[in-house]
Amino acid sequence: MVDARALPRRRFDARLMLAGGWLLVVLLAAIFAPLVAPHDPLAQDLMLERLPPFWLPGSEPGYWLGTDSLGRDLLSRLIFGARIALIVAFVAALAACIVGSTLGLVAGYFGGWPDRIISRIVDIWMAFPPVLFAILLVAVFGTGLMSVIIAIAVIDWTRFCRVIRAEAMSQARMDYVENARIAGFGRLRIMVSEVLPNVLPSIVALLSLEMGIAVIVEAILSFVNLSISSDAPTWGGIIAEGRLSIHQAWWVLVFPLIALFLTVLSFSQFGEGLKSRFDPVLR
Amino acid sequence: MSACLDISNLSATLPSGQRVLRSVSLTVQPGEVRALVGESGAGKSMIGKAVLGVLPPSVRIVEGAIRLEGTDLGALSAKERRRLIGAKAALIPQDPLTALNPSRRVGPQMTDRLVHILGWAADKADRRVRQLLDEVHIREPDRVMKAYPHELSGGMRQRVLIAAAFASEPRLIVADEPTTALDVTVQKQILRLIAQLQQEHGTAILFVTHDLGVVAKVSQKVTVLYAGKVVEEADTPALFANPQHAYTRALMAATPKYTDPQASLKPVDESVLAGLAAEIAVADHDWRPHG
Amino acid sequence: MILQRFLIRLITMAITLLGVSVVVFVIIRVAPGDPIAMMLPPGATDADIARLRALYGLDRSIVEQYFIWLSGVVQGNFGTSISLRQDVMSLVLSRLPATLELSIFALLIALIIGGPLAIVGAREQGTAVEAGIDVANGAALSIPDFLWGLALILLFGVLWPVFHISGRVSPRMDLPFVTQFYLFESIFRLRFDLTRDLIGHMFMPALALALPLAAIISQLLKISLKEVMTLDYVTLARVKGFSETKVILREALKNAALPTLTLIGVQFTFLIGGTVIIERLFSYEGLGNMAIDAVINRDLPLIQGIVLVFALIFVLINLAVDMMYALLNPRLRHG
Numbered sequence A: 001m002v003d004a005r006a007l008p009r010r011r012f013d014a015r016l017m018l019a020g021g022w023l024l025v026v027l028l029a030a031i032f033a034p035l036v037a038p039h040d041p042l043a044q045d046l047m048l049e050r051l052p053p054f055w056l057p058g059s060e061p062g063y064w065l066g067t068d069s070l071g072r073d074l075l076s077r078l079i080f081g082a083r084i085a086l087i088v089a090f091v092a093a094l095a096a097c098i099v100g101s102t103l104g105l106v107a108g109y110f111g112g113w114p115d116r117i118i119s120r121i122v123d124i125w126m127a128f129p130p131v132l133f134a135i136l137l138v139a140v141f142g143t144g145l146m147s148v149i150i151a152i153a154v155i156d157w158t159r160f161c162r163v164i165r166a167e168a169m170s171q172a173r174m175d176y177v178e179n180a181r182i183a184g185f186g187r188l189r190i191m192v193s194e195v196l197p198n199v200l201p202s203i204v205a206l207l208s209l210e211m212g213i214a215v216i217v218e219a220i221l222s223f224v225n226l227s228i229s230s231d232a233p234t235w236g237g238i239i240a241e242g243r244l245s246i247h248q249a250w251w252v253l254v255f256p257l258i259a260l261f262l263t264v265l266s267f268s269q270f271g272e273g274l275k276s277r278f279d280p281v282l283r
Numbered sequence B: 001m002s003a004c005l006d007i008s009n010l011s012a013t014l015p016s017g018q019r020v021l022r023s024v025s026l027t028v029q030p031g032e033v034r035a036l037v038g039e040s041g042a043g044k045s046m047i048g049k050a051v052l053g054v055l056p057p058s059v060r061i062v063e064g065a066i067r068l069e070g071t072d073l074g075a076l077s078a079k080e081r082r083r084l085i086g087a088k089a090a091l092i093p094q095d096p097l098t099a100l101n102p103s104r105r106v107g108p109q110m111t112d113r114l115v116h117i118l119g120w121a122a123d124k125a126d127r128r129v130r131q132l133l134d135e136v137h138i139r140e141p142d143r144v145m146k147a148y149p150h151e152l153s154g155g156m157r158q159r160v161l162i163a164a165a166f167a168s169e170p171r172l173i174v175a176d177e178p179t180t181a182l183d184v185t186v187q188k189q190i191l192r193l194i195a196q197l198q199q200e201h202g203t204a205i206l207f208v209t210h211d212l213g214v215v216a217k218v219s220q221k222v223t224v225l226y227a228g229k230v231v232e233e234a235d236t237p238a239l240f241a242n243p244q245h246a247y248t249r250a251l252m253a254a255t256p257k258y259t260d261p262q263a264s265l266k267p268v269d270e271s272v273l274a275g276l277a278a279e280i281a282v283a284d285h286d287w288r289p290h291g
Numbered sequence C: 001m002i003l004q005r006f007l008i009r010l011i012t013m014a015i016t017l018l019g020v021s022v023v024v025f026v027i028i029r030v031a032p033g034d035p036i037a038m039m040l041p042p043g044a045t046d047a048d049i050a051r052l053r054a055l056y057g058l059d060r061s062i063v064e065q066y067f068i069w070l071s072g073v074v075q076g077n078f079g080t081s082i083s084l085r086q087d088v089m090s091l092v093l094s095r096l097p098a099t100l101e102l103s104i105f106a107l108l109i110a111l112i113i114g115g116p117l118a119i120v121g122a123r124e125q126g127t128a129v130e131a132g133i134d135v136a137n138g139a140a141l142s143i144p145d146f147l148w149g150l151a152l153i154l155l156f157g158v159l160w161p162v163f164h165i166s167g168r169v170s171p172r173m174d175l176p177f178v179t180q181f182y183l184f185e186s187i188f189r190l191r192f193d194l195t196r197d198l199i200g201h202m203f204m205p206a207l208a209l210a211l212p213l214a215a216i217i218s219q220l221l222k223i224s225l226k227e228v229m230t231l232d233y234v235t236l237a238r239v240k241g242f243s244e245t246k247v248i249l250r251e252a253l254k255n256a257a258l259p260t261l262t263l264i265g266v267q268f269t270f271l272i273g274g275t276v277i278i279e280r281l282f283s284y285e286g287l288g289n290m291a292i293d294a295v296i297n298r299d300l301p302l303i304q305g306i307v308l309v310f311a312l313i314f315v316l317i318n319l320a321v322d323m324m325y326a327l328l329n330p331r332l333r334h335g
Helices: A014-031 A074-110 A112-126 A130-141 A145-172 A175-182 A187-223 A235-244 A251-278 B044-052 B078-088 B106-117 B122-135 B141-146 B154-167 B184-201 B212-218 B236-241 B246-253 B270-286 C002-029 C035-039 C046-055 C062-074 C088-123 C128-142 C145-159 C182-188 C192-228 C232-239 C244-281 C287-296 C300-328 C330-334
Strands: B005-013 B019-028 B033-037 B060-068 B089-092 B172-176 B204-209 B221-226 B229-235
Touching: A014 A074, A014 A251, A074 A112, A074 A145, A074 A187, A074 A235, A074 A251, A112 A145, A112 C002, A130 A145, A130 A187, A130 C002, A130 C244, A130 C287, A130 C300, A145 A187, A175 A187, A187 A235, A187 A251, A187 C145, A187 C244, A235 A251, A235 C145, A251 C128, A251 C145, B005 B044, B019 B033, B019 B044, B019 B060, B019 B204, B019 B221, B019 B229, B019 B270, B033 B044, B033 B212, B044 B060, B044 B089, B044 B172, B044 B204, B044 C232, B060 B078, B078 B089, B078 B106, B078 C232, B089 B154, B089 C232, B106 B122, B106 B141, B106 B154, B122 B141, B122 B154, B154 B184, B184 B212, B204 B212, B212 B236, B221 B236, B221 B246, B229 B236, B229 B246, B246 B270, C002 C062, C002 C300, C062 C300, C088 C128, C088 C182, C088 C192, C088 C244, C088 C287, C088 C300, C128 C192, C145 C192, C145 C244, C182 C192, C192 C244, C232 C244, C244 C287, C244 C300, C287 C300
Parallel strands: B033 B204, B033 B221, B089 B172, B172 B204
Antiparallel strands: B005 B019, B005 B060, B221 B229
């Protein structure tokens, strides 16, 4: 008998490809921002304020997506904004993932008092409105990239902790863990070599999801003017500007919104796709 | 006079195209008990479900007809079919533990068909159900009707379900392995109860079971099913006296005798199964659903 | 048994709230920047600053400050707002009803969208209708309320302006209300012109909050319904002659709703957490909007009060869900 799992997946995973494709575009734009951006994202030109996107009358060649109320090129701001969005996404999500997964693994696998303490802390964290918590933290640490990253990691580690704790708990009851114990392996070693690989697909999916959430939180923080600095090109900052001039220049809101929509959707779908691809049970 | 239930040439398939019923024909005359026996997976429950219009969506009837008191179910709209089955047929389910809704009291679950489908007045339905509870020897109808299912024992719940099935005076009852989930001691009581009510009410029963011992006790006619195909059909005494088909004989050899439970059992013979498989393969090869 | 469960929950609740108050207190006190200096005009003397610091109790140690604050809270005194110079408790109470109305309205929308979608999906199992519902759920789930809010502003505020996109009530309306529960009171007083204006303002922020929750409700309830619908008592109800919709509503829904309920409780707290940014986005005068102002103004007493009120609401919802679960489950009720 051929093990069906050993066979290559027949179905072309459109979801994974589309999501991955968009994320690749954003990543490339972020890395090569100075090369691909047509203008300086900070350059103001009051002669060129609120230019509409290229297909509308009154548009200016070279300003593809139009300009904002200070005459800054929208496309360039979006491209440079992708840099900040992705840096925050990767670093903050990874930090939250490492802290949360470790604590979740410990709580779920060891149980007893470590579990009780960690679960109590998670309960306390869950009683905070997360957005308010983030705003409070950034206000305390002072605005800046580092504060934003720390704030997101401090808030969202519980997301990993809760899921991984539950999974580690059910893994800990499995026969193979029992067998490893009988074989004489230490508890820490079993946790790392037996339990961790089995919860890894969930961690990967959550990590991808969390990157999308981090992008949103960063946007929210810059929307309330608490993220980096007020004129740095962030997607949230552009949205805040667009929200104000919504009746005069709708495109300033529409384009960053589309970028956010696609990025968040892609991160979550990418995670789901990866999970179903790597999860030996689901597959 | 038309048969109570007349299934003719019924075939059904799974989405994969595999046939689960192979040109099945059988009839149940008014007031008659017909046993439908076979091993698990033979399709006997599938036939019961088809008769009651509750096949899983994945199973598709591709040919044949089911007539309930002369009416072709396939010719009716979904709503008409539902109403007809609700009025004329009833089900005694297999597992009394899952056949009652855990969050509703027992009483309304017994009367709802009478009131909402048959349009009886509430007090008439109530009296009717109490009468039936008496017939199944439940002495405290008030307590039982006010109870939630989990407050009753398994045997008690099965009696409630039997009472509910007979309450609407259906023409046909499908009994789907009604004793399989019960203790052996309770099984006998329940069988006796079904037989007794069947005689008093003159209801026709299609009795689905895998147990030839049960067949001998309750039925007048038997249909033996293998892999969705009828292999033998006879009067019950004749079948036990003189089984015609090799599979029936093998099945009998594999069933414990009430007279001699210690006698050694033989599993169904491999060569018999191989012969059947070949027969079915040939039939499937020639088979084309018409229409 | 239910009473014991209730008592245990009350104790953990108290511990959680205490934990929240400690965390907020610590975070705020380590914050650089002196809120007192911000509220005084430039040129104030050091003596002035010291006097005000003493007034707000900021000259004592953190531990001392915490216990002074805590003993006040226990007596219902949350202190005085630094930026608004009013009693924190009365400020919170003046804004809380707006946020509660918005959250409950959003929950209702989520139930009204999610419930029927789940029922239709379970009814049409395996069809294109179910697949369509799944896709819609997936999208609504991965997009957070903030983005829905912005999208709604664009669609129904600019492209097709049928709803208000900022504020809670039109300024020209004169309000005869004695409570802050405008929506409830307008219905109670039969002032449906006001009800319409309030809903016109509330609908879009509420919808933004409701969409992700609606998707969760629809998804979980549908899975749960499909599971219940394979059980024998549902088959029996079908045989009895009841229509599929009736079978779902009468036999399956209640039993399927029970496991969904617990999860909705947690999700509802997420929804309320979302009001903070959604109120900001729609300039809706609720607690969350005030909270952001409080953070920006470094109004320590006000931040503490608001965070604690949010935490209290969250633990109360969890408690209510837990109790409701026990009450609705006949096994627990009679066990």
